[in-house]
Amino acid sequence: xxxxxxxxxxxxxxxxxxxxxxxxxxxxxxxxxxxxxxxxxxxxxxxxxxxxxxxxxxxxxxxxxxxxxxxxxxxxxxxxxxxxxxxxxxxxxxxxxxxxxxxxxxxxxxxxxxxxxxxxxxxxxxxxxxxxxxxxxxxxxxxxxxxxxxxxxxxxxxx
Amino acid sequence: xxxxxxxxxxxxxxxxxxxxxxxxxxxxxxxxxxxxxxxxxxxxxxxxxxxxxxxxxxxxxxxxxxxxxxxxxxxxxxxxxxxxxxxxxxxxxxxxxxxxxxxxxxxxxxxxxxxxxxxxxxxxxxxxxxxxxxxxxxxxxxxxxxxxxxxxxxxxxxxxxxxxxxxxxxxxxxxxxxxxxxxxxxxxxxxxxxxxxxxxxxxxxxxxxxxxxxxxxxxxxxxxxxxxxxxxxxxxxxxxxxxxxxxxxxx
Numbered sequence: 001x002x003x004x005x006x007x008x009x010x011x012x013x014x015x016x017x018x019x020x021x022x023x024x025x026x027x028x029x030x031x032x033x034x035x036x037x038x039x040x041x042x043x044x045x046x047x048x049x050x051x052x053x054x055x056x057x058x059x060x061x062x063x064x065x066x067x068x069x070x071x072x073x074x075x076x077x078x079x080x081x082x083x084x085x086x087x088x089x090x091x092x093x094x095x096x097x098x099x100x101x102x103x104x105x106x107x108x109x110x111x112x113x114x115x116x117x118x119x120x121x122x123x124x125x126x127x128x129x130x131x132x133x134x135x136x137x138x139x140x141x142x143x144x145x146x147x148x149x150x151x152x153x154x155x156x157x158x159x
Numbered sequence: 160x161x162x163x164x165x166x167x168x169x170x171x172x173x174x175x176x177x178x179x180x181x182x183x184x185x186x187x188x189x190x191x192x193x194x195x196x197x198x199x200x201x202x203x204x205x206x207x208x209x210x211x212x213x214x215x216x217x218x219x220x221x222x223x224x225x226x227x228x229x230x231x232x233x234x235x236x237x238x239x240x241x242x243x244x245x246x247x248x249x250x251x252x253x254x255x256x257x258x259x260x261x262x263x264x265x266x267x268x269x270x271x272x273x274x275x276x277x278x279x280x281x282x283x284x285x286x287x288x289x290x291x292x293x294x295x296x297x298x299x300x301x302x303x304x305x306x307x308x309x310x311x312x313x314x315x316x317x318x319x320x321x322x323x324x325x326x327x328x329x330x331x332x333x334x335x336x337x338x339x340x341x342x343x344x345x346x347x348x349x350x351x352x353x354x355x356x357x358x359x360x361x362x363x364x365x366x367x368x369x370x371x372x373x374x375x376x377x378x379x380x381x382x383x384x385x386x387x388x389x390x391x392x393x394x395x396x397x398x399x400x401x402x403x404x405x406x407x408x409x410x
Binding site for chain 1: 184388396403407
C-alpha cells in the first residue's frame with residue numbers, strides 16, 4: 001500500500017481561528033446567562049477543534065483493491081473497479097456552504113459546476129482531483145499530485 | 160467627518176471585501192468582467208440627481224404634494240408612482256453601459272450576461288452607498304450618533320449592493336434569451352426591485368412598522384439570492400471550465 005499525504009495547507013489555522021470565535025460566543029452566551037445557547041455552540045467549537053487536529057493528518061492510500069481517503073475518523077473507500085473518471089480541475093464555488101473554508105473541504109460540499117462532491121481535501125476550489133465513481137464524485141488534493149496520478153493510473157489500468 | 164460617512168466608508172469596504180471576493184470564486188472564467196463595476200459607480204449619483212429627483216419633484220408639484228409631506232395622505236396613484244420611480248429609473252440606468260460596443264460584444268451566453276449584470280449592478284450598489292451616505296450626512300441630528308449606531312444602514316446597504324447586482328444580472332440573462340428578452344428582463348428586474356422596495360413604502364405610509372419592512376426586504380433578498388444561485392448553476396453547467404482528464408473508463 002502506498003500512502004500519499006494531502007497537500008499542505010493553512011486550513012488548520014483558519015479552523016483554529018473559527019474555534020476561538022465560537023468559543024468566544026460560548027463564553028458570551030454563558031456570561032449573559034443564556035446557558036442553553038452556550039450548550040448549542042459548544043459542540044460546534046469541539047468539532048472545529050477536532051477538525052483542526054485531524055486536518056494535518058489527511059492522506060490518501062492506494063491499496064490493492066481501492067483508493068482510500070482518510071481524515072481523522074472519516075474514511076472514504078473508492079474501489080478501483082467503480083472509478084469511471086479521474087480529472088484534474090478547478091471547481092466553481094457555490095456559497096451554500098458546508099464543512100469548507102480556505103485550505104480545507106470535507107464531506108458533502110456543493111459546487112456550482114459539479115453539484116455535491118464528497119470532499120477530503122486541503123484545497124476547496126483550485127486544482128482538485130475529481131474522482132467520479134458509479135455512486136458519487138469525490139474531491140481530493142494529494143501533495144505529490146504527479147506521483148499519485150502515476151500510481152493511480154497504473155492501478156486503474158489493471159482494474 | 161460625519162459618522163454616517165464613516166459608516167458609508169466601512170460599508171463600502173466590507174461590500175468590496177465580501178461580495179467581490181465571493182463573486183470572484185463564483186464567476187469562474189467570467190471573473191475578468193469585474194472591472195465593469197467601475198462603470199456602475201457614478202450611476203447612482205447620475206440617476207438620483209439627474210432623473211429621479213427632478214421627476215419626483217415635478218410630479219409632486221403637479222399633484223400639489225410637498226416632497227417633504229407625509230405620504231400617508233398622498234393619493235394611491237402618487238404612491239404607485241413613488242414605488243415604481245426608483246425601479247424603473249435605476250434598472251434602466253444600471254444596464255445603460257451595455258450600450259457601449261465593448262460591453263455589447265461581451266454579452267454572449269448566459270454566463271457572461273449574468274456576470275456582466277452582477278458586476279455592473281454591484282458597482283451601482285457601491286456608488287449608492289456613497290450617495291445615500293452623502294444625503295444622510297446633511298442631517299445634523301444624525302451627527303450626534305456614534306458610528307456603531309449605523310449598523311442598520313450597514314446591513315441594508317451591504318445586502319443592497321448584492322441585490323442591485325442580482326437584479327441587473329437577471330435582466331441581462333433574460334435579455335440574451337430571445338426576441339422579447341430585453342422587455343422580459345427589464346420587467347423582471349423592475350418587478351424584483353419593486354418587491355424589495357414595497358416594505359419601505361408601506362412603512363412610510365404607516366401600514367407596517369419599520370421592523371416589518373426590514374424583514375420584508377431581507378425576505379425578498381433571500382429570494383433574489385436563490386434565483387441568482389439557480390442562474391449561476393445553469394450558466395456554469397452550460398459552459399464548463401477546462402478539465403485535464405487523467406483517466407476515463409471506456410464505454
